[in-house]
Amino acid sequence: MSRFLTDRIALITGSGRGIGRSIALELSRAGAFVVLVGRNAGRLERVREEVLAEGGRAEFSTFDLFQLGRIPEFLEDVESRWGAVDILVNNAGMAPTAPLATTSDDLWEQCFRLNLLAPEALSHGLLGGMTARGFGRIVHVASTAGLRGYRFTSAYCASKHGLVGLTKVQAAEIRRPDVTVNAVCPGFVDTDLTREAVQRIVAATGRSADEARSLLAAENPIGRLLAPQEVAAAVAFLCRPGSSSLNGVVLPLGGPIGHD
Numbered sequence: 018m019s020r021f022l023t024d025r026i027a028l029i030t031g032s033g034r035g036i037g038r039s040i041a042l043e044l045s046r047a048g049a050f051v052v053l054v055g056r057n058a059g060r061l062e063r064v065r066e067e068v069l070a071e072g073g074r075a076e077f078s079t080f081d082l083f084q085l086g087r088i089p090e091f092l093e094d095v096e097s098r099w100g101a102v103d104i105l106v107n108n109a110g111m112a113p114t115a116p117l118a119t120t121s122d123d124l125w126e127q128c129f130r131l132n133l134l135a136p137e138a139l140s141h142g143l144l145g146g147m148t149a150r151g152f153g154r155i156v157h158v159a160s161t162a163g164l165r166g167y168r169f170t171s172a173y174c175a176s177k178h179g180l181v182g183l184t185k186v187q188a189a190e191i192r193r194p195d196v197t198v199n200a201v202c203p204g205f206v207d208t209d210l211t212r213e214a215v216q217r218i219v220a221a222t223g224r225s226a227d228e229a230r231s232l233l234a235a236e237n238p239i240g241r242l243l244a245p246q247e248v249a250a251a252v253a254f255l256c257r258p259g260s261s262s263l264n265g266v267v268l269p270l271g272g273p274i275g276h277d
């Protein structure tokens with residue numbers, strides 16, 4: 018891979034496992050210095066070691082993104098330690114399931130805080146600097162749940178639809194040609210988050226884990242679960258210097274999504 022992100026600093030939330038880990042490795046392979054963010058220091062340290070073992074550069078900062086009011090202070094700390102952030106990947110997220118009728122106020126609030134308000138606050142805190150420096154890439158990891166409805170995921174779907182809307186507004190308001198905001202919308206990906214969904218289906222329906230997994234895979238038009246690396250490749254493409262004409266793109270991964 019060509020090192021098209023050499024000397025760029027990339028902050029990736031939720032990078033201790035799953036899709037975020039793959040994005041961190043992919044951006045590092047493209048030359049970026051990656052700043053890993055999550056709550057679990059042990060997992061972040063393991064990803065940092067993976068990056069270093071490949072010859073990349075990485076640091077991590079533990080932070081709980083539910084603490085929206087502390088995000089400006091968190092960003093100040095990151096930039097004073099490692100430098101101005103050129104690339105922000107808003108990947109951390111949660112995907113609880115519950116029928117709409119029993120989705121609690123708490124669940125609505127948590128989903129909106131983590132999946133929508135934290136990405137907004139992080140972007141808000143970094144876009145000014147990106148604009149002043151004349152280069153920036155923000156990629157939101159939304160979901161096909163930001164494009165269509167899935168049963169029993171009301172708070173998740175609504176928050177991801179919000180994130181897609183945020184992408185479009187941020188892109189429309191940007192006034193610098195080399196600063197972009199885009200979103201990727203993966204279908205079901207083979208990560209712990211999906212494995213947890215499989216366990217919930219097994220518990221609720223008595224189906225086998227294989228059956229539950231096949232049900233989720235069948236929801237993807239491509240007919241299989243995506244690999245985290247496939248999401249990472251799309252994110253890296255949006256971050257390329259040559260991708261500056263891609264602004265406000267909402268990219269479905271795993272096949273075309275119709276409207277239910």
Ligand SMILES: NC(=O)c1ccc[n+]([C@@H]2O[C@H](COP(=O)([O-])OP(=O)(O)OC[C@H]3O[C@@H](n4cnc5c(N)ncnc54)[C@H](OP(=O)(O)O)[C@@H]3O)[C@@H](O)[C@H]2O)c1
Binds near residue numbers: 057082205
């Ligand atoms: N897996 C899928 O099928 C799929 C499909 C479409 C979209 N997505 C989206 O892709 C993103 C990543 O999904 P994934 O499957 O990789 O999920 P995952 O394996 O559950 O990883 C989520 C990451 O988010 C971090 N995180 C969660 N709450 C946090 C908080 N309060 N503060 C900081 N970090 C937090 C977690 O780290 P800590 O626990 O260390 O905090 C973890 O590293 C999510 O936004 C998800 O909605 C996933």
